[in-house]
Amino acid sequence: MKHISEYYQKDICGNLAGQISSGAKNLGSLTFMEVCGTHTMSIFRNGIRDLMPGNIRLLSGPGCPVCVTPNRLIDQAIALSRLPEIVIGTFGDMLRVPGSSSSLEKERARGAGIHTFYSPLDALELAKNYPQKTVVFIGIGFETTTPTVAAALMDAHQNRIHNFKVLASHKLVTPALKALLESPELKLQGFLLPGHVSTIIGRKIYEFVARDYHTPSAIAGFEPADILHAILNLVEQNRDRTARVDNCYKRSVKEDGNRIALDLMDQVFEVCDAEWRGIGEIPASGLRIREEFSDHDADGIEVFVEETREADGCICGEILRGVKIPADCPLFRKICHPGNPIGPCMVSTEGTCAAYYKYSK
Amino acid sequence: MCLGIPVKIISREDKEGIAEIGGVERKVDLRLLEGVEIGDYVIMHAGFAIQKLDEKEAQETLHLLQSYLDGSLTPGDY
Numbered sequence: 001m002k003h004i005s006e007y008y009q010k011d012i013c014g015n016l017a018g019q020i021s022s023g024a025k026n027l028g029s030l031t032f033m034e035v036c037g038t039h040t041m042s043i044f045r046n047g048i049r050d051l052m053p054g055n056i057r058l059l060s061g062p063g064c065p066v067c068v069t070p071n072r073l074i075d076q077a078i079a080l081s082r083l084p085e086i087v088i089g090t091f092g093d094m095l096r097v098p099g100s101s102s103s104l105e106k107e108r109a110r111g112a113g114i115h116t117f118y119s120p121l122d123a124l125e126l127a128k129n130y131p132q133k134t135v136v137f138i139g140i141g142f143e144t145t146t147p148t149v150a151a152a153l154m155d156a157h158q159n160r161i162h163n164f165k166v167l168a169s170h171k172l173v174t175p176a177l178k179a180l181l182e183s184p185e186l187k188l189q190g191f192l193l194p195g196h197v198s199t200i201i202g203r204k205i206y207e208f209v210a211r212d213y214h215t216p217s218a219i220a221g222f223e224p225a226d227i228l229h230a231i232l233n234l235v236e237q238n239r240d241r242t243a244r245v246d247n248c249y250k251r252s253v254k255e256d257g258n259r260i261a262l263d264l265m266d267q268v269f270e271v272c273d274a275e276w277r278g279i280g281e282i283p284a285s286g287l288r289i290r291e292e293f294s295d296h297d298a299d300g301i302e303v304f305v306e307e308t309r310e311a312d313g314c315i316c317g318e319i320l321r322g323v324k325i326p327a328d329c330p331l332f333r334k335i336c337h338p339g340n341p342i343g344p345c346m347v348s349t350e351g352t353c354a355a356y357y358k359y360s361k
Numbered sequence: 362m363c364l365g366i367p368v369k370i371i372s373r374e375d376k377e378g379i380a381e382i383g384g385v386e387r388k389v390d391l392r393l394l395e396g397v398e399i400g401d402y403v404i405m406h407a408g409f410a411i412q413k414l415d416e417k418e419a420q421e422t423l424h425l426l427q428s429y430l431d432g433s434l435t436p437g438d439y
Contacts, residue, residue, distance in 0.1 A: 001383055003367035003402055003414055006423055015430045038363045065362045091407075093362055119408025121390060144363040147393060148407040196363040199404060199412045222364075225426055251419040252404055252412050261393045261411060350362055 003251070007223030016228035017051040023235040024053050031057045031187065032234050033180070033322055035173065036194035037064030037350030038222055044359035046224040048231075056231070060355070062176055062320040063194055065141045066093045066348035068276040072308045073169045074099035077138055078107055079303045080167070086301075087113035087130070089123030089137040091145075096347045100309040120152035127156070127164035136298040139168040144196040146170045146287060147261035150268040153289070153296050165298035168289050171274060173197050174205060175285035181213040185323050190234035191217040192227070195249045202257030203247045210243040221249040268293055277344060278317025316343035319352050326356040333357065365406040367414055370399055380405055 024030060034040055040060045043049060049058055062068055078099050081088045088104065095105045095116060108114040113133070117123045120137055127135035139149040149166060156164040173194060180186055193206060198219045209217045216237035220230035230248040237244060247253050265287070274286020289297040313331050318324040326332045326345070336342040337357060345351035368380035373391060380389040380403070390409045391397050403410035 001367075002369070003419065006419075011430055012426050016426070019429060036363055063363075091362070119390075121408055141362055144365065144406055144411065147411070148390075148409045151390065151392060151409065194363060196365045196404065196406060196411065199365070229422075229426060248422075250422060251415045254412075258393060258412060260395070264393070348362075 004223060007221070007225040009225065013224050013228055016225060016232055020051075020056070020228065020232050020235055021053040023232065023239060024056055027055065027235070027238055029055045029057065030189040030235065030238055031059055032190040032192055032231065033059045033061045033188050034192040035061040035063040035177065036192075036197065037067070037348070038196070039192055039194065039220065039227065040064070040352060040355050041350050042222050042224070042227060044355045046227075048224060048227055051228070052231075056235075059188075059322045060319070060352040061180065061322055062276060062279060063142070063173070064345070064348050064350045064352070065145070065171060066097055067316065067320060067344040067351050068171060068279065069094070069097070069140050069169050069344070070275045070277045071099055071310060072275070072305070073138075073167065074103070075308055076303070076305050077104060077136070077167055078102050079305045080136055080298065080301060081107045081112040081114055083303060085134055087115065087126065087133045087135050089115050089117050089120075089126060089135050091138070091140065092116040093348050093350070094138055094140065096341065097344050098311070098341065098347065100306055120149045121155070124152045124156055124161065124164050127161050131163055134163045134165060136165050136167055136301070139166040139170055142171055142173050142194070142197050143200040143265070144194075146269065147200060147258075147265050150264045153268050153293060154264065156296055157293055162295060165296050165301070166289065167298040168269070168287065169274075170269065170287040171276065172271070172285050172287065173201070175282050176276065177206075177209060179279070179282050179285075180322065181209065181215060183321065186321065188215060189238050191215060192230050192234070193217050193219040193245075195219060195221045195226070195252060198249065198253045198257070200258050200261050202255055203245060203253055204255050205257070206245040210245050214243045216243045218246045218248050219253050221252065276320070278320045311342045314343035316345045316353070319345050326353045329353070363406070365404040365411060367402050368405045370397055370401050370403060370410075372399060373397065378410070380410070
């Protein structure tokens with residue numbers, strides 16, 4: 001398939017891996033963080049960790065939107081799903097995430113109206129077809145996904161589809177990067193920056209990573225050669241003792257990103273402080289629906305939400321901050337596994353724990 | 362969650378197009394892009410085309426990766 005198979009060529013990938021090994025020789029230990037959950041999955045699935053020399057460590061970051069969605073929001077969605085007039089629409093990833101005492105999947109098994117959608121526009125279609133119900137779409141995701149939810153919300157607003165609402169918990173990537181860079185517990189020699197978030201926000205917005213924190217970074221695509229290319233770039237920046245924001249995914253990422261998508265996002269959402277599960281509150285790192293669209297804001301629906309409780313012993317927070325790995329968790333593989341996920345990093349297909357469980361020994 | 366796949370636009374009517382990948386067709390919303398034409402490849406995410414794939418840049422990247430292999434370029438030359 002065009003634009004995919006070219007980046008799976010064995011000779012190209014093998015050669016890049018060889019260049020990484022020889023380039024990293026004598027550089028001491030290098031820890032690179034892939035911020036994006038889709039990168040985490042691609043790295044594991046394609047065996048990229050096994051291609052790394054001993055002194056390169058790849059660490060997963062907080063870039064799985066399902067994983068960082070606060071427990072409270074899941075509890076709120078569960079509470080809403082119990083109201084007879086409400087139908088919940090969600091991306092499939094959210095279904096099994098445990099809230100304080102239940103999950104959307106369990107509620108669905110008990111008879112609640114919960115539907116999964118590939119596109120928020122499909123949820124809007126449901127609202128159009130069932131005017132007697134209120135469709136609440138759970139709006140999660142980073143800048144890649146947010147414009148698609150903004151578009152559905154804008155359509156609902158313009159076409160007066162009043163029974164379509166969004167429970168918004170969208171997050172922004174750059175404030176999280178900043179929080180990681182300011183964290184004294186984490187020492188990184190480079191960031192693998194997310195390819196599709198960057199497709200929307202562009203390369204330039206990351207300049208602060210090099211300028212203010214002197215940390216190398218490279219935007220990467222998602223096929224194996226793309227990821228190896230970006231890792232090689234980070235090795236070279238370390239070798240040259242320089243820090244730049246390089247774009248290794250130029251076929252999709254432009255300097256300023258996608259202006260139309262950014263404008264649409266800005267029309268519908270405004271920046272707010274936001275809680276990241278396991279990390280805590282990060283200033284100006286979230287998006288809430290603007291007052292003008294409050295008709296479509298599901299946060300305005302009155303419902304009793306149970307008191308939030310986090311699972312005992314789960315270390316997803318430390319894993320999301322990059323200070324621990326799943327093997328450090330006493331629950332991992334013993335109590336917590338894909339059949340019985342305790343924390344969000346195990347339940348999401350892109351979660352670090354799920355990736356370790358599936359692909360590592 | 363940020364999964365996006367390169368798909369080919371096989372037809373379009375205003376802001377609505379049909380995308381194809383590996384024989385599978387799906388409706389794709391084109392409002393986030395300007396100047397998409399039939400035959401173009403786009404990255405599709407959650408039913409929306411979020412960027413047109415730049416054929417020239419794709420060629421250049423592949424050329425760069427290939428040239429490592431030929432030994433005509435060593436890392437650090439770009």
